[in-house]
Amino acid sequence: MAKYQDELDPITGRMELVEGDNVTFHDVTEAVARPIEIPSSRWWIAFIPSVMLLGVYLISIAYLLYMGTGIWGLNNPVAWGWAIVNFVFWVGIGHAGTLISAVLFLFRQKWRTSINRAAEAMTIFAVICALQFPTFHTGRPWFIYWPLPLPNQMDMWPNFRSPLLWDVFAVSTYFTVSLLFWYVGLIPDLATMRDRAKTPIRRFAYGLFSLGWRGSTRHWVNYEKAYMILAGLSTPLVLSVHTIVSFDFAASQLPGWHTTIFPPYFVAGAIFSGFAMVLTLLLPVRAWFKLEHIITVKHLENMAKIILLTGTMVGYAYAMEFFIAWYSGNPYESFAFQNRLFGDYWWAYWIMVSCNVISPQFFWIKRIRRSVVWLFILSIFVNIGMWFERFVITVTSLHHDFLPSSWDYYSPTVWDVSTLVGSFGLFFTLFCLFVRYLPTVAIGEVKSVMAIANPHHHGDSHGEHH
Amino acid sequence: MSKPIKKKTYGLLAEYDSARAVYHACEQVRDAGYKVWDSHTPFAVHNLDKAMGLGPSVLPWIVFAMGMTGASLAMLLQYWTSAIDYPIIIAGKPYFSWQAFVPVTFELGVLFSAFGAVFGMLGLNRLPMWYHSLFNSERFLRHTDDKFFIAIEARDPKYDPQKTRELLERTGAAHIEEVED
Numbered sequence: 001m002a003k004y005q006d007e008l009d010p011i012t013g014r015m016e017l018v019e020g021d022n023v024t025f026h027d028v029t030e031a032v033a034r035p036i037e038i039p040s041s042r043w044w045i046a047f048i049p050s051v052m053l054l055g056v057y058l059i060s061i062a063y064l065l066y067m068g069t070g071i072w073g074l075n076n077p078v079a080w081g082w083a084i085v086n087f088v089f090w091v092g093i094g095h096a097g098t099l100i101s102a103v104l105f106l107f108r109q110k111w112r113t114s115i116n117r118a119a120e121a122m123t124i125f126a127v128i129c130a131l132q133f134p135t136f137h138t139g140r141p142w143f144i145y146w147p148l149p150l151p152n153q154m155d156m157w158p159n160f161r162s163p164l165l166w167d168v169f170a171v172s173t174y175f176t177v178s179l180l181f182w183y184v185g186l187i188p189d190l191a192t193m194r195d196r197a198k199t200p201i202r203r204f205a206y207g208l209f210s211l212g213w214r215g216s217t218r219h220w221v222n223y224e225k226a227y228m229i230l231a232g233l234s235t236p237l238v239l240s241v242h243t244i245v246s247f248d249f250a251a252s253q254l255p256g257w258h259t260t261i262f263p264p265y266f267v268a269g270a271i272f273s274g275f276a277m278v279l280t281l282l283l284p285v286r287a288w289f290k291l292e293h294i295i296t297v298k299h300l301e302n303m304a305k306i307i308l309l310t311g312t313m314v315g316y317a318y319a320m321e322f323f324i325a326w327y328s329g330n331p332y333e334s335f336a337f338q339n340r341l342f343g344d345y346w347w348a349y350w351i352m353v354s355c356n357v358i359s360p361q362f363f364w365i366k367r368i369r370r371s372v373v374w375l376f377i378l379s380i381f382v383n384i385g386m387w388f389e390r391f392v393i394t395v396t397s398l399h400h401d402f403l404p405s406s407w408d409y410y411s412p413t414v415w416d417v418s419t420l421v422g423s424f425g426l427f428f429t430l431f432c433l434f435v436r437y438l439p440t441v442a443i444g445e446v447k448s449v450m451a452i453a454n455p456h457h458h459g460d461s462h463g464e465h466h
Numbered sequence: 467m468s469k470p471i472k473k474k475t476y477g478l479l480a481e482y483d484s485a486r487a488v489y490h491a492c493e494q495v496r497d498a499g500y501k502v503w504d505s506h507t508p509f510a511v512h513n514l515d516k517a518m519g520l521g522p523s524v525l526p527w528i529v530f531a532m533g534m535t536g537a538s539l540a541m542l543l544q545y546w547t548s549a550i551d552y553p554i555i556i557a558g559k560p561y562f563s564w565q566a567f568v569p570v571t572f573e574l575g576v577l578f579s580a581f582g583a584v585f586g587m588l589g590l591n592r593l594p595m596w597y598h599s600l601f602n603s604e605r606f607l608r609h610t611d612d613k614f615f616i617a618i619e620a621r622d623p624k625y626d627p628q629k630t631r632e633l634l635e636r637t638g639a640a641h642i643e644e645v646e647d
Contacts (some may be wrong), residue, residue, distance in 0.1 A: 025508060025612035149543060157547035161556050166569040173573040176581040184584055188509070192610040210590075211594035213600070215609045217518055219591040220510040223522040226587035230580060237576050244569055444610075448509035455489035455511055 017111055017449050019293040023295045025447050028294065032189075032441045033196055035289040042288055047432040053425025060418040061136060069139045071415040078398045078410035080267060083137035084248075085390040086180045086420050089273070090130035090427075091171065091245055092266075092386060094178070095238055096274020097123025101181060105227075105399040111302055113445035114295045117189075118285065119278050120182040121438075124398035125430040126277070129423045134167075136419075154415035163247035177237055181230045184223070187213050242266045247346040249393065256336035256343050256397030259324065265317035269386060272310035272356070276304050283376045285435060294441055297370050305371040307382065313359030314389075318357065332402060344409055355385020474647035476599035477503075477619040478630055479606060485511045488614035491637035492517040495616060498633055502622035506600070506615040528586035529579050536578025540571040565633035599647045606645075616643070 018028065064071055074081045098428035104112040135141045147158050147168040158165050190210035197203040213219070246266035249257040279300065286295040325337040340349045359381040368374040400407050436442070447453055482488040483505070493504050496519040505518060541564070548554075549561035559566065564591070588594070600606050600617060609615050618630050627644070634642050 029611045149547060155552060157552055160544045160548055160554060160557060160570055161563060161566040162571075166573075169570045169573040173577045176577060180580050180584045184587070188610065192508070195607040195610045207596065211588070212596040212598060213593065214598055214606075215506040215508060216591075217505045217507065217511075217514050218520060219593070220507070221515045221520055222523045222525050222587045222590045224510050225525045226583045229526065229529050229583045233576050233579050233583070237573075240569070240572060240576075247569075411525075444509040448512075453485050453509060453511065455485045455513065455517075457484075457486060 016451070017114065017296075018446060019296050021412075023293070023388050023450070025450070025452070028450070029192060029196075029443055029448055030406060031291060031294060032439050032446075033193060033441050034376070035435075036193070036437065036439065037196070037198070038209070040288065042055075042434055043432065046284070046428070047436075050425055050428035050432050054429045055422075055425070056418050057422025057425050060081075060415055060422050061132075063415065064136055064419070065141075069137065071413060072419075073410060073412040073416055075408050075409050075410060077401060077406055078395055080394050080398060081390075081410060082412055082416040082420060083133040085387070085394050086244055086423060087130050087133040087137075088266075088390045089173075089387050090126045090133070090391075090423070092242065092270035092273045093277045094123040094126035094130070094174070094274060095242060095270035096278050097121070098174075098178060098181075098234050098238040099271050099274065100278070102231040102238065105231040106235060107109060110449040111299055113442055114291075114299055115278065115282060115303075115441075116445070117182075117185065117438075117442040118282055118435075118440050119274075120178065120185065121431065121434045122274075122278060122281060124175070124176050124182060125427050125434075127171065127178065127273075128430065129264070131175070131428050132423060132426070133172065163244065163251045165249055166244045170241045174237060174241045177230070177234060181234060182229065185442055185445070186438065187211060187223075188215065189439040189442060191215070191440065192273035192443055223338060239267055242270045249397075254397050254401060255330070255332040256340070256393070259321065261317055261320055265314065265321075268310045268313040268317065269356075269389060272307060272360075273382060274316055275307045276311070276379040276386070279303055279307075279375050279379035281431060283372055283379075285440060287372075289435070289440060291441060294446060300372070300375055301366075301369045304363045304375060307362040307379075308360050311363075311382070315357035318353065336397055336400070339400050340392060343396065343400065345392065345396045345399075348388050349396070352385050352388040352392050355381045356389060357383065374406055475620045476602075476645045477617055477622075477625065477647040478618050478627075478634060478636040479600065479603055479645045480618075480637070481641040482614040482616070482638070483529055483640050485514075485614060487638055487640075488616065489514055489517050491616055491634075491639065494637050495618065495633065498624070500618055500622050500630075502625075503616065503618040506606070506609040506617065508538075508610055508612060508614075511614070523590070525583065525586050525590060528590075529582040532582030532586070533575045533579035537571050537575030539578075540574035541567060544570060571624045599645055603643060603645050604628055605641065605643065620647075 020027075038169050072081055072083070074088050095184050097116075100112050100119040101116045101123075104116075135144050138144060147165055149157055187210055190206050191213035194203060194206035194210050197206055243263035243266065246262035250259060251264040252258060282295060283300075286292055322337055325333045328334075340346075362368050362374070362378060368378075451457055480491070482491060484554075488505055488507065489511060492514060495503060496517065505514060507514065544567040545562055545564075548563075548567075553561045555561075580610060600615075605613070616634065616637075618625060618634070631642055
């Protein structure tokens with residue numbers, strides 16, 4: 001065990017959240033702010049390919065707008081193709097950010113402070129990517145405002161009984177609240193950047209967005225209350241969002257979709273995939289920006305444990321779906337699940353199971369939880385697996401429904417592929433810009449969980465006396 | 467227009483090196499009976515508001531009112547559009563099928579609450595305020611890095627340039643300066 005001994009906080013006896021001997025508040029500010037002020041040329045190595053992928057996305061969308069959704073592989077039974085798969089995939093990615101920022105905050109998990117900023121940024125960018133797909137899937141995206149209850153010349157209103165409309169409200173609320181939460185968290189750190197700024201442009205830009213923040217305790221009282229309330233609001237919100245996304249499927253009559261397990265199963269899957277994406281993004285960031293003492297191995301290990309937990313829950317849900325399909329005695333339901341395992345898309349199903357159920361089980365081993373290489377590889381597997389989960393749910397249920405005469409096989413076109421790949425370009429471009437211009441770690445929050453932040457801290461040599 | 471500008475004093479600004487020092491200093495300033503003063507810290511120091519004698523935030527009431535407004539408006543909107551303005555039978559359900567209206571009601575309740583929390587917080591804090599007298603102090607720039615400050619304003623009835631400075635010296639301030647308004 002001594003091999004994995006973490007540094008311990010002298011007062012609480014728990015592990016130190018910022019590693020190193022006598023790290024000061026100023027050291028934390030420097031560690032986070034310096035890579036923004038003196039950018040490394042390596043940033044371009046990530047940024048240029050991202051922008052190229054973004055170009056692929058823009059070309060795909062331009063051609064889509066010119067030709068229509070016929071360029072995608074949609075056909076008659078499978079009218080929900082990759083657009084919906086990608087939508088659910090990206091929304092799910094976002095959920096880990098909210099889990100870290102809100103749920104772990106309510107549970108007083110102090111280790112979240114090192115990773116919450118980047119994870120919340122990831123949430124916002126993932127939801128931006130997600131919103132692209134239903135927008136363009138409408139075929140006429142210039143009418144995307146139709147789901148809003150706006151008075152119009154036809155005197156008609158949206159159908160508030162439709163899960164698709166609930167989704168519009170859920171995802172747009174989720175995006176707005178995530179953005180507000182992220183911005184509120186950023187205000188004190190933007191003030192830090194403002195006060196360090198050496199150039200007029202930086203001083204103006206950071207100054208404008210930090211709103212004149214001056215760290216007043218009278219402000220902190222309201223600020224901390226607002227932060228707590230936003231965390232309390234985001235927690236049921238994030239659960240509601242993927243629940244409502246799952247209603248898009250579960251409220252239909254289709255075998256394979258019409259199940260009550262969908263809401264919890266979707267939420268667990270969302271957190272699972274989101275944490276994998278947090279690892280995929282943060283492993284390079286902490287290495288390139290030399291933040292290993294702030295985003296420590298212990299942080300990575302904690303995330304691996306959450307991936308193990310939620311991955312196992314997802315595996316349980318897969319098993320329970322099969323049990324209910326058999327136990328219900330419903331021939332259509334049983335067929336839908338046999339078709340998943342052994343039907344036309346058996347390969348997709350088995351990719352999903354190996355990536356989502358088997359790969360997280362490696363995290364039982366402590367050495368793997370603490371190995372950067374293993375974490376990175378397994379996080380990629382989980383990302384792939386969770387994309388395939390949405391593919392399996394959407395396509396296998398649709399392509400063979402009740403009537404064999406309407407069955408068909410669905411395959412994507414090159415435009416489906418380029419839109420998905422391109423959406424990663426959008427995501428990575430936004431993330432690159434974020435790490436370039438904004439503090440990647442919540443500077444103020446990390447300081448507040450250091451031992452020296454405790455007003456009753458007496459320094460290392462004195463110990464406790466109260 | 468070239469009248470000499472009369473310099474006014476904003477107050478005294480004391481600097482401290484640690485969260486612990488500013489915490490005990492705040493207790494002493496509070497006990498000395500000052501009212502128009504504040505402390506400035508790079509992060510929310512735990513319980514510093516109590517050391518300053520501040521009451522709780524009223525923000526939760528704003529959020530509650532906003533949340534209830536949002537949820538009520540959402541339910542009313544759905545009721546009015548589905549049952550009054552354009553009643554239409556969908557899937558054999560009643561016009562006012564309130565169970566189906568719960569998700570949108572919930573979402574708009576959360577959305578309005580979040581607006582209440584963020585804009586309420588900014589309003590209570592009178593932010594944005596891009597100019598503030600304290601920004602005239604060069605040393606104050608480090609309040610967002612690693613220094614802790616107490617500012618006692620000249621408006622305070624107990625303020626006295628000499629006595630207030632002595633009080634701050636007794637609290638163990640590392641540096642004390644007068645800030646212009």
